[in-house]
Amino acid sequence: MISVEDAQTRIKAAFQPVATETVALAELCGRVTAEDIRAQTDQPPDAVSSMDGYAVRQADGDSARSLIGSAPAGHPFAGTVGPHEAVRIFTGSVIPDGADGVVIQEDVDILGGKIVFTAAAIRPDYIRPAALDFRRGDVLVTAGHIVTARDLALLAAADITSATVRRRPCVAFASIGDELSAPGAPRRPGGIVASSGFGLAAMIAKWGGVPLDLGILADSAAEIATIADAEADILVTLGGASVGDHDLVQHALGARDFQLDFWKVAMRPGKPLIFGRLGVRPLLGMPGNPVSALVCAMLFLKPAIAALLGLAPGTIARGTARLQCDLAANDRREAYIRASLSRNSGELWATPFDVQDSSMLTVLAKADALIVRPPGAPAAKAGSSIEIIPLADL
């Protein structure tokens, strides 16, 4: 039995980033960059006005100016602003040659083709200099970054039309057990509906992978061995990872060149986790209980996908909250306690659910966070600060 941290380290070490592909700008959100992305242009390309008003020369002070033209955004003024001259401009208009200041329209009157100041308000800071936001060649997004919606706007402004990203890693998974059937399908006596795979597939997609459902396999060595034929970057089994006579995964896969790395992690829920290599492919054997399987996915499959995507470590967002009630000392297994969160005068409070049975999906679905209790953690008093993994996006 190894620690959660050791297990995560071994898993991450088993993966290399996948190949890259070129993706159009509009499709980049959520993808992981494989190279730095550099601006193709200065932004703004020219000095522009940040206000509606008049471009003038500061040296002329508050004397009246002759209005010699207009330069809407997208229609730069062709000439030069000379002494005692002004050009009508708007937000985003290029500042004409010769001008070095802007007076806003609220501060002038127009009298006989001249602008006359009603307030002393020529403001050089109403000019946005060229390249204020970024300069051609600047790195706007670094390699190994998940592209955000905001990044898309930034990259568009920089005249980027596509970028090189990691392809989405394929995660193939199979649900194992004679007792399982699909939702809506006839159930055998004593049978249950296979559930973990639906949650797992959605999580894989959220983490940037492509889920490939290999379906439900019977507790038969021959059926389980077919997993070895799946084309994927990582193989996942759900169930069959415990110790009973009918836990067949290791036995069945041994015939297909399964090399065990580790089996059993000191955690609750989720102890019977398997990791190894099935031929050329990494294989993660998850517990059959759905809560255990989904918690193991968050702790071990997410970092595996992150490693395949070339993401920096630290992909499991953690936070802190204050404990709403006392917690007993923990044993030697790291505990992931389902809890609800509430906000009270600006602070986050976590309340563990009374029942933590690893078969209860209602409790996992209701939970806002997992409270993390390290091995051997002493009893914790209500009000103390504890580590949490928020579940809001899952």
Added chain:
Amino acid sequence: MISVEDAQTRIKAAFQPVATETVALAELCGRVTAEDIRAQTDQPPDAVSSMDGYAVRQADGDSARSLIGSAPAGHPFAGTVGPHEAVRIFTGSVIPDGADGVVIQEDVDILGGKIVFTAAAIRPDYIRPAALDFRRGDVLVTAGHIVTARDLALLAAADITSATVRRRPCVAFASIGDELSAPGAPRRPGGIVASSGFGLAAMIAKWGGVPLDLGILADSAAEIATIADAEADILVTLGGASVGDHDLVQHALGARDFQLDFWKVAMRPGKPLIFGRLGVRPLLGMPGNPVSALVCAMLFLKPAIAALLGLAPGTIARGTARLQCDLAANDRREAYIRASLSRNSGELWATPFDVQDSSMLTVLAKADALIVRPPGAPAAKAGSSIEIIPLADL
């Protein structure tokens, strides 16, 4: 000029939930339920073992038991466990008739077809009673809820194959301005690349809508008026919402039966926001500056989409952080200050960026949060607690 809160209230009041559609279980993640979803089965359907071991009668104490059969998960035992009898069971096995306890395999020896206790450990709590997780008819997911990955597993376990959800609302948007061109397209002198729409489209999708890009429209009343022909649940203009001679949106749309609700919101960035009705369709006119446009989208378009989806209010997740530096008193416009976040001994700290120009997408892309400064907020000292809108998922 109205307050942010008034603007949000008026916008939300203008929308009714869209029609519903039936969606298959595997496609439900992120969709919004239109009806309560009730379990189609008990879970577990029968009392089952939570451990690998032997099903026995508690009344027989720690006497040896004759092993009369085996019941793997999915293969219930057909007979009844009588006095001094035991049936081999596994995690998930149905508890056979007659048995009311489980002894785990670690606590017995097998001797001549009998099990012999090595520890006094018959445990009724190793039995999960039928319907421990949920009962047929229980509401598992309520109406108006965004379905999570965890919900998918729960619904699968409950034998749900599809659900009634709101269709995704369509948000049509146009970028307005003679100065604009698409990324990669030739730029006119003094022109810039249209950028806000790329960020907006990705945000619309994240918020559960379908973006429809109407492209770049010139500063011409005739072109702008074509927006009225778009089929969408809400129309959005980017740019043309300020006060200059070339801000044509209201003028152009007036010819197409535009009824203004309000114009200008007391906020920074983003003051020149327009809301009204263009024929039968609500229209949100966003500022042209990309930072202003995207902040306005978070504050006004997200609640509009939420209202179209029938989501409960409170869709803008807020949090708190401690201020890393002093902030001056605020004027009468609510300020949304781009800031970075860092964690220090369990607490979140917010550091405002020095430059807050509403044209600077680099600053928005780098930001982890917006600090919210209400109108008239007094100066805030370093270390004080302030309200933030986290940007991590955008």
